[in-house]
Structure formats: C-alpha cells, structure tokens
Amino acid sequence: MSADPRPISDPSTLPIPDPLSVTSHFLLPAGRPEMSMVLSSPEETTIRPAPSWCDAPPVNDANSTLPDWYRDLRAAAWARYLALPVPNRTNQHWRFADLKHLAIEGRAPTTPVSDLVAEELIARAVSERPADYAAHFVFANNRLVHVEAPALPAAAVCVTMAEALASHSDLLREHFLKQGDFLGGEKFAALHAAATLSGLFVHFPKEAVAEHPVIVHHFVGGEGAAIFPHSLVVAEDHASVTVVDLFESVGGNEDTLTIGMADLHAARGGRIQYVAVQDLSAKGARHVHLQHSRAGRDASVKVGFLNLGAEWVRNESINRMVENGADGQIFSANLANDWQEFDQRTLQSHEAQHTTSDLFFKNALYDRARTIFSGLIQVQPGSHHTDSYQTCRNLMGSDEAEANSMPGLEIDADQVKCSHGSTSGTISDEEIFYLRARGIPAEDARKMISLGFLNESIDRLDGDGLKEILFTRVERKFASIV
Amino acid sequence: MPDSATLEAVTIDQDEGNFSYPEDYAHDAGYGLDEGTVDYISNIKGEAEWIREFRQKALKVFFAKPMPTHWASQDLENIIFKDIRYYLSKGQAPTRSWDEVPDDVKKTFERLGIPEKERKYLAGVEAQFDSEAAYSNVKEELTKEGVIFVNSTEGLREHPEIFRKWFGKVIPTGDNKFSALNSAVFSGGSFIYVPPGVKVKHPLQAYFRINAENFGQFERTLIIVDEGAEVTYMEGCTAPKFETATLHSAVVELVAMKDAKIQYITVQNWSNNVFNLVTKRGLAHENAEIRWIDCNIGSRLTMKYPGVIMKGRKARGEVISIALANDGQHQDTGAKMIHAADETTSNIVAKSISVGTGRSTYRGQVHIPKHLKGCKNNTECDALLINASSRTDTYPAITVRGDQHATQHEASVSQVSEDQIFYMKQRGLSEGEAMSLSVNGFVNDLVREFPMEYSVELKRLIDMEMEGSVG
Numbered sequence: 032m033s034a035d036p037r038p039i040s041d042p043s044t045l046p047i048p049d050p051l052s053v054t055s056h057f058l059l060p061a062g063r064p065e066m067s068m069v070l071s072s073p074e075e076t077t078i079r080p081a082p083s084w085c086d087a088p089p090v091n092d093a094n095s096t097l098p099d100w101y102r103d104l105r106a107a108a109w110a111r112y113l114a115l116p117v118p119n120r121t122n123q124h125w126r127f128a129d130l131k132h133l134a135i136e137g138r139a140p141t142t143p144v145s146d147l148v149a150e151e152l153i154a155r156a157v158s159e160r161p162a163d164y165a166a167h168f169v170f171a172n173n174r175l176v177h178v179e180a181p182a183l184p185a186a187a188v189c190v191t192m193a194e195a196l197a198s199h200s201d202l203l204r205e206h207f208l209k210q211g212d213f214l215g216g217e218k219f220a221a222l223h224a225a226a227t228l229s230g231l232f233v234h235f236p237k238e239a240v241a242e243h244p245v246i247v248h249h250f251v252g253g254e255g256a257a258i259f260p261h262s263l264v265v266a267e268d269h270a271s272v273t274v275v276d277l278f279e280s281v282g283g284n285e286d287t288l289t290i291g292m293a294d295l296h297a298a299r300g301g302r303i304q305y306v307a308v309q310d311l312s313a314k315g316a317r318h319v320h321l322q323h324s325r326a327g328r329d330a331s332v333k334v335g336f337l338n339l340g341a342e343w344v345r346n347e348s349i350n351r352m353v354e355n356g357a358d359g360q361i362f363s364a365n366l367a368n369d370w371q372e373f374d375q376r377t378l379q380s381h382e383a384q385h386t387t388s389d390l391f392f393k394n395a396l397y398d399r400a401r402t403i404f405s406g407l408i409q410v411q412p413g414s415h416h417t418d419s420y421q422t423c424r425n426l427m428g429s430d431e432a433e434a435n436s437m438p439g440l441e442i443d444a445d446q447v448k449c450s451h452g453s454t455s456g457t458i459s460d461e462e463i464f465y466l467r468a469r470g471i472p473a474e475d476a477r478k479m480i481s482l483g484f485l486n487e488s489i490d491r492l493d494g495d496g497l498k499e500i501l502f503t504r505v506e507r508k509f510a511s512i513v
Numbered sequence: 514m515p516d517s518a519t520l521e522a523v524t525i526d527q528d529e530g531n532f533s534y535p536e537d538y539a540h541d542a543g544y545g546l547d548e549g550t551v552d553y554i555s556n557i558k559g560e561a562e563w564i565r566e567f568r569q570k571a572l573k574v575f576f577a578k579p580m581p582t583h584w585a586s587q588d589l590e591n592i593i594f595k596d597i598r599y600y601l602s603k604g605q606a607p608t609r610s611w612d613e614v615p616d617d618v619k620k621t622f623e624r625l626g627i628p629e630k631e632r633k634y635l636a637g638v639e640a641q642f643d644s645e646a647a648y649s650n651v652k653e654e655l656t657k658e659g660v661i662f663v664n665s666t667e668g669l670r671e672h673p674e675i676f677r678k679w680f681g682k683v684i685p686t687g688d689n690k691f692s693a694l695n696s697a698v699f700s701g702g703s704f705i706y707v708p709p710g711v712k713v714k715h716p717l718q719a720y721f722r723i724n725a726e727n728f729g730q731f732e733r734t735l736i737i738v739d740e741g742a743e744v745t746y747m748e749g750c751t752a753p754k755f756e757t758a759t760l761h762s763a764v765v766e767l768v769a770m771k772d773a774k775i776q777y778i779t780v781q782n783w784s785n786n787v788f789n790l791v792t793k794r795g796l797a798h799e800n801a802e803i804r805w806i807d808c809n810i811g812s813r814l815t816m817k818y819p820g821v822i823m824k825g826r827k828a829r830g831e832v833i834s835i836a837l838a839n840d841g842q843h844q845d846t847g848a849k850m851i852h853a854a855d856e857t858t859s860n861i862v863a864k865s866i867s868v869g870t871g872r873s874t875y876r877g878q879v880h881i882p883k884h885l886k887g888c889k890n891n892t893e894c895d896a897l898l899i900n901a902s903s904r905t906d907t908y909p910a911i912t913v914r915g916d917q918h919a920t921q922h923e924a925s926v927s928q929v930s931e932d933q934i935f936y937m938k939q940r941g942l943s944e945g946e947a948m949s950l951s952v953n954g955f956v957n958d959l960v961r962e963f964p965m966e967y968s969v970e971l972k973r974l975i976d977m978e979m980e981g982s983v984g
Contacts, residue, residue, distance in 0.1 A: 121583050127912070415901070427916035431883050436911040442926045445901035450925035455913035 091140035108224030124215025138257040161496030188234035195232035226259040235270035244273035252281025266301035273304040280312035297330035311340040326357035336363040352386035367400035396432035405437040421451035571696030578690040668704025683766035702732030716745040738773040767795035782811035799825030820849030823857035838871030847876035867903035883914035
C-alpha cells in the first residue's frame with residue numbers, strides 16, 4: 032500500500048457526464064426518478080466492446096487432485112460467467128455506478144511473488160496485526176506464505192481453501208457457495224467460483240470459542256494480476272469467532288483486480304464477526320468484495336468494512352436473518368479521496384420473527400471522490416416484530432466530491448419497526464469555532480472531527496486490539512490527504 | 514377494457530356527437546394508436562402545423578421507448594395500448610345508467626355528501642356536469658386582471674406567443690414513455706398565464722372548468738406565473754371518479770418566474786381499474802416557490818413523482834404527498850428535486866398508508882450538482898401499515914456534490930400502536946373508530962395543507978377506507 036498523495040488530473044478517470052447536470056436539463060430528459068437515468072444516459076449511446084475479463088478460467092492448481100463435486104462446480108461457474116452479461120445502465124443494481132470501471136481485460140492466473148518479496152510482505156503483515164490473535168495467515172498472489180495459529184480452539188478447523196478441498200471436502204461442500212443471490216455482482220461471483228481460491232475455511236464446532244480474531248492478509252501485485260480470496264466461516268451452535276481479511280497491494284500503481292467473497296453461517300446462538308479491511312493501492316487497484324451472511328436462531332452476525340485504498344471498490348453485503356431472534360449488524364467506514372469510487376450495496380433481509388438488524392455506514396469524501404450507498408431493508412411476509420435500522424452519513428470534504436445515497440425499505444409484514452436515515456453535509460463553522468476556542472488550530476480541529484466521524488462506525492466492532500489497527504490505518508490515510 | 518354495454522353506449526353516442534365532424538374521422542379515432550389517430554386529433558382541434566409535428570414526433574418517441582419495467586411495477590405490462598381510446602370529443606364520453614354504477618361507489622357518494630347532480634357526473638352517468646355558470650363568473654373576474662385560464666387547445670391556438678415558449682420545455686417529450694404518449698395525444702387540461710404582480714385571490718379549480726368540457730385522459734397543463742405573481746391551482750376531487758378508460762397519463766408543467774409562487778393541489782381518486790401515470794414538474798426561477806400538494810387515494814397503479822427544478826438563486830421547491838393504498842392498489846409516488854442554483858432549498862414530506870393488500874411506494878430523487886453553494890434538502894417519509902398483508906417500499910436516491918450543502922433524509926415504517934387502540938377502546942370507541950382516529954392523526958399535519966372543504970372530505974374518506982380493515 033502506498034500513502035503517496037496522487038495528482039488529481041488523470042483524464043482517463045473522468046467521471047461520465049451526468050444526465051442531470053445543470054446545462055443539460057432541457058436537452059436530456061430529466062424525467063421521473065430513475066427513468067431518465069436509465070433511458071437517456073450517455074452510457075447507452077456509447078457503444079463499448081464488451082470487455083473480456085478473463086479469456087480462460089483463472090486457475091493454476093492441479094485439476095486432477097480436486098474432488099469431483101468441486102471440479103463440476105467450477106466448470107458450471109465458468110459457463111455461467113461466460114453467459115452472464117456485463118452490467119449495463121438498465122441494471123438497477125448499478126445505478127449511479129461509473130461503468131467504465133468494468134472495462135477489465137485479459138486477467139490471467141497470477142504468478143507467485145518471489146521468496147524475497149514474500150519475506151517483506153510477511154514482515155509487513157506481522158507488524159500490522161493486533162497484539163492478540165487466534166491465528167494469522169498471509170497470502171501473496173493467491174499463495175499461502177505464512178501461518179501461525181497460537182490460540183485456536185482445539186476442535187476448530189481453520190485451513191486454506193486448497194487444504195480444505197483435500198482434507199475437509201464434505202464439510203466444505205455442505206456450506207460452500209450455497210447462497211446464490213447477489214446485488215448486481217453475479218458475473219463477478221461466477222468468475223470467482225471458477226477461479227483458484229485463496230483464503231480460509233473456518234469451521235467452529237458447537238460451543239468452540241476464540242477470544243481473539245483470525246487475521247488473514249491478502250497481498251496482490253504485478254501488472255494485470257488478479258486474486259480470488261474466499262472466506263467461508265461457519266459457527267455451529269453457540270460457537271463464536273472473528274475473522275479479519277486485510278487486502279493490500281504488494282507495490283503501488285499496479286493495475287490489479289481482487290474478486291473476493293466472504294460467506295458467513297451462524298447456527299443457533301452462534302456469533303460471527305467478520306471485518307474486511309481494504310487498503311490497496313489507491314491507483315490501479317480494483318476491488319470487488321461480495322459478502323453473504325446467514326444468521327440462525329438467536330445467532331448474531333457482525334460485519335465491518337473499512338475502505339481506504341483502491342481506485343474502484345464494489346462491496347456487496349447480503350445479510351439474512353433466517354430464524355427467529357437472529358441479529359445482523361453491518362458497519363462501514365470509508366475514506367475516499369483523489370478519484371476513488373466506493374460503490375456499496377447492501378441488503379438486510381428479515382425472514383423470521385423477532386429479528387433485528389442495524390446498518391451504520393460512514394463516508395468521508397475528499398477531492399473528486401465518489402461514493403455510492405444503496406441499502407435495502409427487506410422484511411419478508413410473516414417476519415413480524417422486526418426491528419431494523421439503516422443509517423448512511425456522508426461528510427463532504429471538498430467541493431467536487433460526490434455522495435450518492437439510496438436507502439431503501441421493502442416492508443411486507445406486521446408489527447415492524449423500521450427506519451432509515453441518510454445525511455450529507457460538511458463540518459459546520461460552529462464545530463470548528465468550538466474547538467478553536469479551546470486552543471486547537473482549525474486544521475487540526477477539522478481533522479479531529481473527520482477522524483471521529485469515521486471512528487464512530489469502527490467503534491461499533493468488538494475487540495480493542497482489532498479496532499486499534501483499524502484506527503491506525505484511518506489515521507495514516509488521513510495524514511496523507513488532509 | 515370496457516364491457517359490452519358501455520361499448521354500445523359509446524357507439525350510440527358517437528353517432529350523436531359526430532355532427533360537427535366528417536364521419537370517417539370518427540371511425541379512425543376508435544381504438545388503438547397510430548399516426549392516423551394523432552392526425553385525427555390534430556385535425557379536430559384545428560391545430561397549427563408545428564403542434565401536429567410535435568405530436569407525430571412524440572408518437573415515434575413513444576413507440577421507441579421501452580416500458581420502464583426494469584425498475585417499475587411489472588403491472589405496467591398489463592396496459593393494452595391497442596384497446597385504449599385515445600380521443601373522445603365532446604359527447605363521446607361513455608355513458609351508462611345510474612343502475613350500472615357499482616353500489617360501493619354510490620355508497621361513497623352518499624357518505625361524502627356529494628350533491629345529486631354531481632354524483633351522476635362523477636359516476637359517468639352524465640357526460641357533463643353543469644358548472645358553466647360558476648366557471649364563467651370566475652373567468653370574468655380573472656380576465657379583468659389579465660389572467661388567461663383556458664384549455665390546451667385554446668391556449669396554443671389563441672396565445673401561442675405566451676405558451677409556445679414553455680410548452681414541452683419543462684418536461685420534454687422524451688422524458689419518459691408516458692410523457693411521450695401524452696405529447697402525442699394530449700387534449701384537455703388547463704393553460705394558465707398570470708401576469709406580473711397579480712396575486713390570484715381564489716384558488717383556480719380545474720373542477721369548475723374541466724367538468725364543463727370532457728375531462729381528458731391525456732390532459733396537458735401548463736401554468737406560467739410571471740414575476741412576483743401568485744396562484745393556487747386545484748385539480749381532482751375527493752369523490753371517486755368512476756371510469757371505464759383504463760389509462761390516464763397527464764403532463765403538467767409549471768413555470769414560476771422571478772419571485773413568483775405556485776401552489777398545485779391534486780386529489781386523485783380514480784376508480785380501482787385505472788392506470789394513472791402522470792409526469793409533473795415545475796421550473797422555479799430566482800426566489801420563486803413551487804409547492805406540489807398531492808393526495809393519491811384511487812387508481813389501480815399510480816406512478817407520479819412531482820418535481821421541481823430550482824433554476825434560479827434562492828428558489829424553493831416543496832412536495833407534500835399523502836398516499837392511501839387499499840386492496841389491489843399500488844401507489845407509487847414520490848418527488849424529485851433538482852437543485853440547479855445556489856442557496857436553493859427543497860422539502861419533501863411524504864406519508865403513506867397501506868391497508869389490506871395495498872402497496873405504497875415512495876420513490877424520490879434529490880440532486881445537488883457541484884460548484885453550488887448553500888443548497889438544502891430535507892426529506893421525510895413515513896409509512897403506516899395497517900394489516901399483516903399490507904406492503905410499503907421506500908426508494909430514495911440522493912446525490913450531493915460538494916461540501917457546501919446539507920441534505921437529510923429520514924424514513925420510518927410503523928404500525929398503529931396497540932396501546933393507542935387500547936386506550937381509545939377503553940374510552941368507548943370501537944376498534945374501527947379508534948383505528949380511523951389514529952390514521953387521521955398520522956396524516957393530520959399534511960391534511961391541513963389542503964383547502965378546508967378538501968380536508969373535511971379527506972378525513973371522511975380515510976374513515977371509510979379504514980372500515981373493515983380491523984377485526
């Protein structure tokens with residue numbers, strides 16, 4: 032990861048003109064909400080050749096050693112990838128997204144990093160992990176380069192995907208890629224499923240509890256490199272586990288692609304906390320991350336996203352409360368500057384009674400950054416007594432930053448308490464004045480308020496050591512931009 | 514699709530009503546839509562060539578545009594365009610006998626206390642409601658002040674110098690599929706011009722004027738309020754309007770010049786077989802104010818998102834919306850606020866009530882482009898669910914560029930609380946009465962924005978809609 036401030040003048044990253052820009056009100060239809068965006072976008076009239084993200088399945092493992100069920104699944108996923116269209120303007124899941132980021136071409140299986148580089152990466156990863164951890168894995172370009180497991184419960188399984196296919200094939204199969212719904216990222220999901228996966232299979236049996244988090248570093252490097260990290264976390268009855276994925280670049284300015292997935296299953300009374308920290312190179316890196324969770328009876332799933340790096344980020348987070356008493360919490364802190372675009376889509380799906388969920392997203396925007404938040408609370412028929420919240424707050428730090436918010440509700444049940452709120456604004460003069468009156472210079476005051484703004488979301492996670500490494504990273508990025 | 518009795522009635526009436534037009538035209542206008550239909554309408558109205566071209570161009574756009582079902586209700590697929598009559602001139606309105614009017618509609622009239630004469634008009638038994646006298650009084654007074662208040666045909670024919678400039682400019686033909694349809698076949702509606710500094714004292718009621726003609730399915734309204742002038746316009750009424758025509762698609766354009774104020778009040782209560790797909794938008798110049806007050810009670814599917822483009826400094830836009838969706842209804846309503854100048858402010862307050870299997874949807878857009886200063890938006894949407902099978906959705910979209918603005922959006926969904934109901938029942942109210950009171954309380958602050966006679970009727974109407982929803 033590189034913290035260098037980048038020049039703000041790359042013409043290739045200019046945003047697509049908005050059909051609603053002031054000058055074009057009468058030239059381009061500014062119709063009903065959505066309609067105009069869809070029917071008259073300049074995107075539609077520009078004929079762009081469909082990009083071929085990958086010409087062949089991005090695999091570099093020995094096919095012959097894989098279980099049959101997995102080979103079949105992979106082949107089917109590749110066929111699905113080929114058949115699925117690249118998302119276009121009429122796809123509501125891509126509303127407001129700058130589709131030029133989807134022009135990804137010629138990705139091939141990534142070549143492994145050299146041993147020398149691996150040593151550096153391990154040292155970096157070790158220096159930036161929390162003091163206490165249950166296990167620490169480091170992957171560099173899809174290859175496992177480092178493992179430590181000082182505090183895993185004896186019965187827990189915590190192995191790489193490759194190892195799981197060999198040693199826990201049946202257990203893996205039971206949970207692997209069972210959730211078929213996406214929020215627009217179907218084609219990415221299919222490519223992910225067709226690829227060689229890095230990442231972990233974490234299975235905590237009944238009542239297994241880890242005090243500290245499982246830390247997983249994923250490094251990607253090399254021009255045109257692609258990695259496919261996968262985290263499958265299963266907590267059986269009353270088990271409890273935290274898994275943290277950290278995504279970082281080997282170097283700066285390289286055109287890389289990460290297509291990651293995280294799949295969380297919490298059975299009765301189980302607790303899972305999953306955190307995805309994305310701190311890739313702010314130039315060149317593209318990051319797609321699709322996360323699913325399924326919370327059973329009285330189970331609790333807590334998900335956190337921290338986005339600092341990458342030129343383009345697409346997060347999809349589907350959280351289903353499938354049995355009575357299930358709880359889902361989703362938090363995100365995003366610090367965007369330069370030409371970064373962070374595109375986040377979420378679904379809180381209530382499918383049983385007395386379920387609760389809370390979503391709390393914070394975006395701080397600088398320079399020409401864009402953020403998109405599209406969240407939906409869905410209360411399915413019969414899911415009475417649902418209690419659900421959704422909040423997205425944007426802190427605008429420049430005159431050219433753009434925040435798009437689409438907080439949605441679909442309520443189909445009775446005795447429901449649901450609300451959402453979305454705000455966009457800037458730091459008020461009164462706040463600055465207050466701090467200045469106490470001897471803090473205006474610049475510092477501004478920084479403190481912005482940091483506090485983002486940290487409010489991070490603070491909802493569990494684990495002081497974990498929160499500490501997140502705060503540090505936010506602060507480091509702040510130092511480079513403010 | 515009208516039943517056979519109605520069709521028969523229509524055919525008979527056509528023969529009577531055709532005295533002023535060549536007979537072959539009458540047949541051409543029948544069902545379905547093509548270039549001939551558009552020419553037919555244009556010929557009947559004796560329109561200028563540019564309007565005919567405008568219509569024909571719009572027709573092409575209409576055919577070219579796909580149905581917006583990738584985001585909107587799939588129910589739109591059920592509109593059979595070839596089974597629709599696109600123009601009914603005077604005397605051609607479908608008629609039926611009082612006996613054919615459904616009992617529930619009659620009952621509603623009774624309960625609302627609609628005068629006998631009006632009931633027959635509203636039920637479609639009489640093609641016209643005789644309000645000529647009232648209308649001409651209004652007209653005389655307005656003319657003295659220089660206010661022009663005419664229908665679309667007359668407006669474009671008699672005052673092109675005023676209306677042509679803004680016609681189709683706030684809502685371009687290609688805005689969406691249904692604005693294109695309206696642009697091709699529009700008739701009826703109001704064209705209003707208020708000269709500088711004139712503050713029209715009484716609300717202008719479409720009810721008076723449009724009833725004196727044939728209320729259009731594809732009405733076109735254009736209101737231009739010149740500098741410092743003010744007007745309030747009201748359309749629709751709380752009584753259910755029984756209709757056999759299944760598609761209504763209006764276009765309403767408002768232009769508020771510097772310091773002008775426009776308030777546009779709509780109460781929509783079409784019968785439950787009507788698709789009501791309306792495009793409404795206002796353009797507010799410097800320091801001007803446009804308020805849409807919108808109440809949707811009827812129709813099968815309503816899609817309506819009144820908008821304001823705040824083009825001048827300190828312009829203000831407001832949408833106040835009440836929607837009530839009962840069994841089989843989908844009220845897909847909302848608002849659109851486009852901030853295009855510094856210090857513009859907008860406010861959206863939307864409340865919806867879903868009863869039985871009714872579904873209400875809020876869809877909104879707020880757009881604040883970059884390099885502007887001091888724009889503010891406030892959006893509140895509250896939904897009330899009455900039954901377990903009721904449904905509500907909220908889909909706002911807010912785009913803010915730059916760090917000198919403030920927007921806030923809040924939405925909540927709730928039920929009438931059991932405590933409230935219990936409290937009122939304890940004091941001797943029936944559950945139904947208690948429910949009505951609660952619901953009326955929920956929308957009370959918005960209902961007050963309506964003129965008094967409307968709000969009284971609205972309250973009664975809500976009482977009626979709530980009946981049978983509990984227990």
